Amino acid sequence: MTQPLYAVHWKSTHQEFRRPELEALCQLHGDAISFRDDLNSDPTSPFDFFHAEGEDVVRRMASRAITVAAFCEVWGTCLTGDWDALAQSVQAHVEKTSPVSLKTARDEKLSYYLKYISYGRKTRTAFKEEMAAKLSFLAFTGREELHPQFSLYIASDWSPLAKPPPTKPVRAFIGPLICEAQRSLVDLYSLKKREFLGTTSMDSELALISVNTCQVKSGGLVFDPFVGTGSFLISAAAFGAYTLGGDIDIRVLKGRADDVGLGTNFEQYGLSHLHQGVVRFDMSKNDLFRDHSLFDAIITDPPYGVRAGARKVYMSKEVTPQKQNEAEGRPNPHYAQTVPYSVPDVLCDLIEFSARTLVHGGHLSYWLPTTPGYTDADLPTHPCLEVVSNSEQPLNKRWSRRLITMKKISAFIPGEHEGIVHLSYDPEKELGHASLSAKVMANPNREDKKRSLQAPTYLKLKGGYYPDTGAKRKLKRRKIEGSPQFDGTEPAKEEEGNQTA
Secondary structure, three states, rough: OOOEEEEOOOOOHHHHHHHHHHHHHHHOOOOEEOOOOOOOOOOOOOOOEOOOOOHHHHHHHHHOOOOEEEEEEEOOOOOOOOOHHHHHHHHHHHHOOOOOHHHHHHHOOEEEEEEEEEEEOOOOOHHHHHHHHOOOHHHHOOEOOOOOOEEEEEEEHHHHHOOOOOOOEEEEEEEEEEOOOOOOOHHOHHHHHHOOOOOOOOHHHHHHHHHHHHHOOOOOOEEOOOOOOOOHHHHHHOOOOEEEEEEEOHHHHHHOOOOOOHHHHHHHHOHHHHHEEEEEOOHHHHHOOOOOOOEEEEOOOOOEEOOOOOOOEOOOOOOOOOHHHHHOOOOOOOOOOEEOOOOOHHHHHHHHHHHHHEEEEEEEEEEEOOOOOHHHHHHHOOOOOOEEEEEEEEEOOOOEEEEEEEEEOOOOOOOOOOHHHHHHOOOOOOOOOHHHHHHHHHOOOOHHHHHHHOOOOEEOOOEEEEEHHHHHHHHHHHOEEEEEOOOOOOOOOOHHHHHOO
């Protein structure tokens, strides 16, 4: 028996995240859907079609879906722009199946509304009157209201990006509204309303999508090793999950001077009972947790250096203020020394940590920065994990970022599955996410790109030579114009002597 056909009205502009989110939600609830590519092959279209067992499957997806505005049952479809043929297909469907929703809508005590959704073209009053006449066989007897008890979608896609623009809609459908999705959560958890923010706080929509793609469930334990201001954990707690955060930045643990910190965000939304706290955590030395299955999901956005770079603990043998204080008998507060932590190393450690600490069937979702030269070979792999989705968010011509979701498929065996993530890399190929900050900030017109990534140029200013970025800030403060730029990687010795003199 053919399953009923349903339509989804997409709301999110992040096109590559749409289907993976719905497929992940189906797996979370033990359901299955099959998309109809023959009815929609255009990823920019706001409409899509799929088969499902029934409305219960649709409503379970709608209870969590973020990329969706609404779900509809399909009574008729048309790909030729012939409205008469569309009305006839609706009439044939109604006579053949006698849908329960139509019987309910014909109750004179219920209100109804014909909702016209047109993508790429305005819906004129004359067309509405014409379609109402074509659909008169539906015989609605109730009163028509803007906020009805029954809504009938009359949707059309004119594909405005096509060249030349079509004269008729490329796809159209008619069917009753089943339910709306959870787009209201995007505004509820918007960064504009949040009390504790940072420069790298994740947008509420993408954070909620990440949580759904990771199949976070109520009562599960979610960990973010680069927690920052907690956007992912707040989104996970919104769906009933317990959360734990980790970060190497002591400012994340302490918060601001006015006692506003990560916990303030949970208090703001009434989610404090689901927040288990934050620990100072170094991903390069991730032995804080015992080697056994612990987390149901790990969701994170590792710092990649464009706004903030990752760091790890490093023990230096040089004389430091702490060692000097200890030698002279003065108080010696301990502050862990940190050094830069490259993105490829961060990802390798994150993958191995996830393989060790995720429960069987648990998911890892992380954001991967990439450049136009990205290939799937750039992804770190592990025998205990498999990639289940890979969605791209374009940022500009130089770089983008991808949401990678992996599932744990086998148990982690100490000694056998340790330190093998690096084997997935091709040593002769530069990774798309290696030295990303330099690639994003460098001048794309320079011929010697490798040299510009490895060593900074210097500017000669009053008071000495400065690396390029610092010199620009100093130029702005002192309002010095026309300072010469040294053509090399280090200041010339003879000029150094003249400058000192």
